[in-house]
Amino acid sequence: MIELSEVSRTVxxxxxxxxxxxxxxxxxxxxxxxxxxxxSGSGKSTLLGLLAGLDTPTTGAVSIDGVNITRLGEEALAxxxxxxxxxxxxxxxxxxxxxxxxxxxxxxxxxxxxxxxVRAAALLADVGLTGRGHHYPSQLSGGEQQxxxxxxxxxxxxxxxxxxxxxxxxxxxxxxxxxxxxxxxxRDHGRTLVLVTHDPELAQVADEVIALRDxxxxxxxxxx
Ligand SMILES: Nc1ncnc2c1ncn2[C@@H]1O[C@H](COP(=O)(O)OP(=O)(O)OP(=O)(O)O)[C@@H](O)[C@H]1O
Ligand SMILES: [Mg+2]
Numbered sequence: 001m002i003e004l005s006e007v008s009r010t011v012x013x014x015x016x017x018x019x020x021x022x023x024x025x026x027x028x029x030x031x032x033x034x035x036x037x038x039x040s041g042s043g044k045s046t047l048l049g050l051l052a053g054l055d056t057p058t059t060g061a062v063s064i065d066g067v068n069i070t071r072l073g074e075e076a077l078a079x080x081x082x083x084x085x086x087x088x089x090x091x092x093x094x095x096x097x098x099x100x101x102x103x104x105x106x107x108x109x110x111x112x113x114x115x116x117x118v119r120a121a122a123l124l125a126d127v128g129l130t131g132r133g134h135h136y137p138s139q140l141s142g143g144e145q146q147x148x149x150x151x152x153x154x155x156x157x158x159x160x161x162x163x164x165x166x167x168x169x170x171x172x173x174x175x176x177x178x179x180x181x182x183x184x185x186x187r188d189h190g191r192t193l194v195l196v197t198h199d200p201e202l203a204q205v206a207d208e209v210i211a212l213r214d215x216x217x218x219x220x221x222x223x224x
């Protein structure tokens with residue numbers, strides 16, 4: 001379970017402090033699919049970065065499975081992230097000098113997984129990229145790169161998958177394939193999936209939609 005209590009983030013801009021996320025509290029139960037929506041600049045990526053432990057809240061606490069990650073040191077946080085959280089970004093963020101297989105290998109090597117190469121190849125097969133492991137990101141289409149990024153996010157079999165506009169840079173047909181893949185991954189493994197999206201089709205498949213506006217949670221809608 002992911003739990004936020006009174007989490008906010010204030011940054012210092014030229015004009016002084018700017019609160020980009022006002023104190024927010026909510027829980028996401030294990031296995032749920034949650035979409036975070038809202039206009040550009042409303043704080044979606046900020047919120048996801050806090051859930052992922054990539055950023056530190058200014059106030060409040062983020063807990064993952066009962067562990068307050070806000071209090072963890074850098075090393076413990078990195079370890080927890082490596083074990084529990086997979087992240088998919090809008091612009092894929094693959095390492096251009098590594099092949100698809102090597103990109104998927106990186107998190108496993110960091111975690112010291114045995115049989116990493118075999119598992120990386122299996123993950124690429126799961127996302128429909130059998131035989132493409134030796135290709136570099138520049139040799140893959142956007143949708144293929146995003147599928148490599150999903151395979152990489154799943155490398156350590158994390159219970160939580162976070163995705164920031166995973167279909168934002170894909171055409172609608174390719175985006176649909178990526179959505180299907182994410183849903184499949186969620187249902188079959190009981191993973192928690194938190195998606196930032198502008199895409200109404202993607203928001204519709206979620207169990208719950210959290211809407212942000214101007215750095216505040218303005219609504220939470222459960223799908224019935
Ligand atoms: N480090 C920072 N310093 C100053 N302002 C920031 C910083 N990070 C984010 N912001 C501002 O906070 C607001 C929320 O940003 P955020 O990236 O979370 O929005 P978003 O909802 O993800 O938008 P988009 O849909 O365009 O990706 C924006 O106005 C952004 O400019
Ligand atoms: Mg964003």
